[in-house]
Amino acid sequence: MNISGNSPPELPLPTVLALSGGIGGAKLALGLAHVVPPEKLMIVGNIGDDFVHFGQHISPDLDTLMYTLSGTADTEKGWGLANESWNFMQALKKLSGTSGACDETWFQLGDQDLATHLERTRRLAKGETLSQITTDFCRKFGIEARIIPASNDAVRTIVETPEGDLAFQNYFVQKRCEPIVSGLRFQGAENALPTPEFMEMFRNQLLQAVVICPSNPILSIDPILAIRGVREALRECSAPVIAVSPIVGGDAVKGPTAKIMRELGHPVSATAVANYYCDFLDGFIVDFQDEAEIPEIQKMDVSVKATETLMTDLETKTVLANTVMDFSRHCGNRTFISQKNGL
């Protein structure tokens, strides 16, 4: 249903499904958009990091995906738009000051980025779904691949810490990931429905591969897997499911992945990531630096391939995406894997 009045042309169903969080995942998603015909690619973005700030619905991972795939992202900073201006923030700081009123300037909102949040919020209030809005924004940004939120319902990552529960952005941005993480939960996930477009992919006989991008498994992929029916769909899906390890040389490339894995009692290793996914995983790509872990991972009945996983430019992103797609064609013994899981 398109409530904005003019129906978009019917598109062919994509045949490659990628699950992604923000920065790291978006890099591989961009690579995939270069090696898969873009109309064949659907990227499902994490919404666990979404939050409301100044009354605005902010979807950090969807925005990072959208900005990255449209080539408008600030690749140096790792978030937000390139050539961004900060005049709103400057003016806000002047108005916030020391009045005793709670200072809400901890989350950086660029002037152009604000348009995304305000227009998204306006349309949500009108009754459009996050998925419809994201699809329309992608079109405006000239993105041919489809970016879809994991759900149109609210799923909120709550970080449990000794100082109490924190909404994800308060933990991640306001507290700079400093509190010790004692647990995580995904508020709303058990009642949220996955987006119809997302679930339709699993019913597509032509589905070639499902790619779990090298995002934080606990913070970015788990909120997707926690949504009702997603993990089951991955277990039962006919196409091979391939994950790329976000761990390189026993550490995370960026962000709090390693810290949180440690605090939650997981070893910081590719093996631990594979273990997280092993109930639905067919293939796992590790970095050359973690080759020693391959035998351990293979014990999970998962095909493993070592390669260069650091993505520093478009070429390395494309090369890794090509490796992922090639690999998916060689570890597709889905019947065997399904039997392994007793399905």
Next chain:
Amino acid sequence: MNISGNSPPELPLPTVLALSGGIGGAKLALGLAHVVPPEKLMIVGNIGDDFVHFGQHISPDLDTLMYTLSGTADTEKGWGLANESWNFMQALKKLSGTSGACDETWFQLGDQDLATHLERTRRLAKGETLSQITTDFCRKFGIEARIIPASNDAVRTIVETPEGDLAFQNYFVQKRCEPIVSGLRFQGAENALPTPEFMEMFRNQLLQAVVICPSNPILSIDPILAIRGVREALRECSAPVIAVSPIVGGDAVKGPTAKIMRELGHPVSATAVANYYCDFLDGFIVDFQDEAEIPEIQKMDVSVKATETLMTDLETKTVLANTVMDFSRHCGNRTFISQKNGL
């Protein structure tokens, strides 16, 4: 009550009260802030033009007053902030495009100006009053005079036209004042309470003067007068009430004043403006160009003074403000006026 936690220092009660709309009124308000000790000046701003856009509470007249008195206004454009940037609007236009989704780019929102709207809206949602927020913003803008909304309740100017009712900004900005005005009403005015600070002025024995700034009487001053008790308070107030005509040479200086007066069947003249206010008016200042109308206005038992009323720079604003204050000291026979109205 100050809910933000730290009480502002107790200020002496102001002794000059000005009622103002946006641009024209703000010019005289700025002049008054230069000739009256600023802590003695309270400016009550019209809120009939307020509206909600992108979920944000926008108060155009309060903002114009605040920007003008802090010297940050774009005096050339006549609205908004000087040195404003428009990156939000540019990005919004890109996202709006031709999707069929309603295009909401008709109201220009500057990047810095947005901070005022978002921070105001955030604090309103927290339960602060418009008056508390405006007072705090003025402090942050370094304004010593007090700017207060006419009410903390909603008063909305509705423009009645042959094509139906229009919210003020839709008439004023979106439709560029083009529809014929068949009537005006101020939704909510009969149930709105004037701000306590505003009403307190009338109980102040030291009140020197009430100044009706040269704003549109129908669009900018009437929404203030329509609030419960305001017109009565002006009739009964002990200090002289002086208005400055917004009509110069039988035409409005700027904006749709003349067009609307005509469409509503009023002659476009200083006399018509005086007539609008005559039940509470003690003194009326007209432009030299309208001197011929003085005898007619005097018939309303109102003292009249002709002067140069065009305010083109700070000097002319200050000179006019001085004239207003001087004049107020010479037409304060309030007992007589009150008798005239049978009070």
